Amino acid sequence: MTRLHSLLPALAALLCIAASPPVAAGDRYYHMGYGMIQVIDGDTDTIVADIPIKGATRDTDVTSDRRFMYVATNRHLVHKVDLAQNRVVSTADVKADGWDRVMFGFVLAQDGATGYGAFMSRRADKGEVFIGKPVVAQFELDTGRILRSVEVPWGIAHLVSVRDAKGIYAFGQDLYKIDTTGADLKVVETVPMFDKGINMLPFWDYAFDNGGIASMNYYTATAMGVMLVDQRTGAIDDIVLKGDPAMAYSVVLAPDRRKAYAVMDDLTEIDLAKKTYLRSVPIAEGTCYGVNVSSDGRKVYVGGGGSTLTVYDAQTLKPIKVLQMASDGMDVRRLRF
Amino acid sequence: MKKKLIEALNEKAKAIERLADGEQPSAEPLAQRRMPQGCTTIFDTGWETNPRPTYPVGNCQASARDFHGCVGDCWWPAQMPDGLTNHREFDVQCPNVARDWRNLKYD
Numbered sequence: 548m549t550r551l552h553s554l555l556p557a558l559a560a561l562l563c564i565a566a567s568p569p570v571a572a573g574d575r576y577y578h579m580g581y582g583m584i585q586v587i588d589g590d591t592d593t594i595v596a597d598i599p600i601k602g603a604t605r606d607t608d609v610t611s612d613r614r615f616m617y618v619a620t621n622r623h624l625v626h627k628v629d630l631a632q633n634r635v636v637s638t639a640d641v642k643a644d645g646w647d648r649v650m651f652g653f654v655l656a657q658d659g660a661t662g663y664g665a666f667m668s669r670r671a672d673k674g675e676v677f678i679g680k681p682v683v684a685q686f687e688l689d690t691g692r693i694l695r696s697v698e699v700p701w702g703i704a705h706l707v708s709v710r711d712a713k714g715i716y717a718f719g720q721d722l723y724k725i726d727t728t729g730a731d732l733k734v735v736e737t738v739p740m741f742d743k744g745i746n747m748l749p750f751w752d753y754a755f756d757n758g759g760i761a762s763m764n765y766y767t768a769t770a771m772g773v774m775l776v777d778q779r780t781g782a783i784d785d786i787v788l789k790g791d792p793a794m795a796y797s798v799v800l801a802p803d804r805r806k807a808y809a810v811m812d813d814l815t816e817i818d819l820a821k822k823t824y825l826r827s828v829p830i831a832e833g834t835c836y837g838v839n840v841s842s843d844g845r846k847v848y849v850g851g852g853g854s855t856l857t858v859y860d861a862q863t864l865k866p867i868k869v870l871q872m873a874s875d876g877m878d879v880r881r882l883r884f
Numbered sequence: 885m886k887k888k889l890i891e892a893l894n895e896k897a898k899a900i901e902r903l904a905d906g907e908q909p910s911a912e913p914l915a916q917r918r919m920p921q922g923c924t925t926i927f928d929t930g931w932e933t934n935p936r937p938t939y940p941v942g943n944c945q946a947s948a949r950d951f952h953g954c955v956g957d958c959w960w961p962a963q964m965p966d967g968l969t970n971h972r973e974f975d976v977q978c979p980n981v982a983r984d985w986r987n988l989k990y991d
Binding site for chain 1: 945946948949950951952957974976980982983
């Protein structure tokens with residue numbers, strides 16, 4: 548009897564796993580909305596699930612086993628989403644200790660229990676206002692408790708994890724490389740961007756969608772560039788495109804990684820090998836923040852900004868379907884199951 | 885000696901001055917930094933303004949499609965409710981701007 552008692556938690560866990568049906572094979576797209584994530588089946592291009600979530604979605608990362616997606620909302624909440632059950636299973640708040648924090652940039656650590664965020668903070672005490680130093684910090688995913696931090700310059704907007712999160716790249720005015728392997732987090736290198744005239748809005752990087760390559764576009768006074776970060780090695784590939792810049796919020800790689808798609812008011816196809824623009828079509832529904840591409844490269848999805856998600860034929864760049872989403876959105880993410 | 889530009893005249897003003905005696909700066913103006921101005925962290929607002937002479941112009945269009953992006957991260961604070969400090973639940977009130985804009989209630 549006592550032995551059976553000791554086995555009960557394990558049995559319960561097994562039953563829970565058995566109760567969660569595996570995600571059907573294929574592409575799943577996640578429309579990252581406001582108060583809602585909507586799941587789109589990549590075969591039928593229909594909405595197959597709604598995931599209510601508190602707040603406005605921003606940074607997103609996925610566990611290596613692809614069972615859970617962590618979604619930051621309202622710049623201070625971090626939700627754990629069970630991808631088999633399509634529901635939020637827990638939520639942490641990074642301002643639980645009296646500091647009012649906003650988080651621009653979030654990635655998972657390798658341990659599965661913690662993540663890294665770039666924080667600005669403030670606190671009021673007896674009428675006095677205190678402004679915290681900007682930091683990149685490691686925090687517990689289930690409580691939001693800060694474990695360790697390193698001061699960074701103002702203006703960090705995005706984080707990319709490299710080498711199994713042994714390194715964190717913090718994108719701000721410049722790129723700050725942070726070593727996470729010691730007892731303390733340490734900024735070990737600064738790669739200049741601001742003095743090179745690089746102006747970047749790196750809120751979209753499609754690292755897991757691209758299979759481990761973060762892709763972010765930037766602008767100089769004369770050109771658009773695409774910065775690629777290989778998460779496995781940490782290597783950076785900086786591709787400056789020839790010709791008048793296309794205006795884009797985000798850029799995603801085609802599966803062959805020779806082409807890319809960029810989006811804002813237009814959907815623009817890019818030849819990365821030749822460093823040129825191939826084609827561009829206006830998006831009839833209007834501005835989109837996010838872009839993604841099917842794992843076979845045949846369809847391109849644009850959405851975010853407004854409440855539409857448009858599916859394009861990648862060969863013709865003609866729209867195939869327009870989905871009306873429940874809310875406006877920030878991004879369209881893809882996972883292959 | 886440098887002349888004070890503002891001088892306390894009544895007791896209340898003098899009391900406020902005494903409160904500030906020995907006070908150290910607790911905030912610093914971002915204007916002295918090299919940062920682009922506005923609430924944006926690194927993004928120099930305005931880059932997307934009208935690169936084309938004809939339709940579609942380079943601004944987000946329709947502007948409603950950019951509303952949440954501007955609110956949530958406070959990129960265009962003059963035109964939008966401040967989603968980081970004063971209107972953090974804005975997304976609840978108006979998750980779909982084109983559909984829900986009539987629900988907007990902010991100063």
